[in-house]
Amino acid sequence: MKIYLSVYYLLQFCGHSWIFTNMTARLLFFGKDSFADTFYTIGLVMQVCQLLSVLEILHVVLGMDQQSFLPKFIQVTERLVILFVVISSQEEMQSKCIVCVLFFLWNLWDVIRYPYHLLSAVGIDYPALTWLYHTLWIPVYPLSLLAEVYTVYESLPYFEAFGTFCYKMALPFAVSIYFPYVLKVYEVILPAGMLYTCNHLLLERNLYLKQRHLKLKVK
Template identity: 35%
Template sequence: MADTLRPFVYWGQKTDQIFLKVDLRDVENEVVKLTESGLTFNAEGFGVRGQNYYSIDIEFYHPVDPEESKYRVLGPCIEFQIKKSGDGEIWPRLTYDKIKMPWLKIDFDKVAYEDSESEKEEKNVDHAEYMKHLEKELLSNRDIEPFPDVKTCYLFVYNLVQFVGFTYIFTALTYHCVRDVHFAFSNTMEIAGTQMLFVQLAAVLEIVHPLLGLVKSSPLPAFMQVTGRNFVLFIVVGQEPRLHQTSVLLILFLVWSSIEVVRYPFYMLSVLGKKNDLITWCRYTAWVPLYPLGFISEALVIVMAIPYYEQTEKFSVFLPNSFNISFYFPWFLKSYTAVFIPAGYFMMSTMYKQRQKACKSLKLFGTKKE
């Protein structure tokens, strides 16, 4: 399968057992087939290339006993304990073929022999020779990570650009608030308007990414958030200069940028197949106070805009006209505010479910890994 990736697999042994640790988190739909000659494993999870479908296929150096072997799925990994067949002996390698596999590493926590000295002597194991082999393999395992593919580079650069943009907006607005809060309230668009227009326009790509299969997520939450923000920014605020000097606009920009300065670093790590517990916790916790505040701020901006658009009649269409239709934009804004309740509930319930799944294995603030 072209889309199948290999997770990192760490292995160690005793004279009678093989230990495997598959570096794959949040595993779902795993399929395990262990025979005397080998192991086949397929699952979906979060590994070296982020959330994806991973597979391993190992032909063992010597036969094993599947009936006496076992495995368990943990939060951060999958562990195998495989019983060797026949008389116990130290294998010079895990695989039957002497082929270098960059995803297969030595687990040095599992190479320490737990047998007594007399047992080691009885099995006539040349420890010095074996440790030289381990040292040689360790040096050969210092591989340079392959250069990321085009998709990974693109997603990383996109998230980096968005992170820099929102960080500038948050920093600039915070600086002016500290320096002169009255100036910041009345000049929000002058301070960060251009940057906000740029990053929100670029955010349209977040609707396109899942549709093209670049990321594994539903396009609906991204569509609701991006279109909602852009409607408020480009249509409601962008076409009515009197809203540029309202204090609620400053609050709205600060809320939006606060959400994104923790969201995009999480995405940057994800596309590289990495995870940081603190960043993950912030990404799935910051929304708890910020999402409701953002919904309220957007609703206030729209309510404040209604009398302005009643005066200017901009975007309204009156009869008679060639299309024989009428449209009164202030009424649309009034009805649009009613959408915030179901839309807000959907967004927050989606984030709550994601938080339960993402944070269950974090070792942070008293949360224990499974």
């Protein structure tokens, strides 16, 4: 099990590191011009990495990973919805600046998160990385939420214009699904999920700081 988890976290780290490095290099070389084709350059790798992240929910369910289920489920599903439903389904969204910002924030967190879990899986504690894992989320996670909400907001005119995912079903009574309304409800749900996840991460951070203080006190 340790070998499997180690390989999984290593693959995710390599994938997200490639994305992060590619985005940073393109931004340095091309500036704002790099925003327009960010999705076309790294979108496929991003989609593969996010699809693989579904396994993390399975890891928790099977007891292979001791992380809490609900925060992990929220984190994975919110990214899948934003990436595949909101961005990938609307070509006009893929060249937006906010998509580049969102991908940058996601991967900034992941290039720390995955090596931390990789080392934890093999029983290694690297203090600097552990501290960064328990601290970096404080600015990054709320900023990611703002970027996700704004991405949904930016996509609404396209869903309204093209009628994507809007259906009329002939049941015993007529049922219409107007997808922009679904997205507006999702915009309200996103902050609630973020608050729950942040509370969970804060509890983990407080426990980490308490244990760190006790270790320093013993020394």
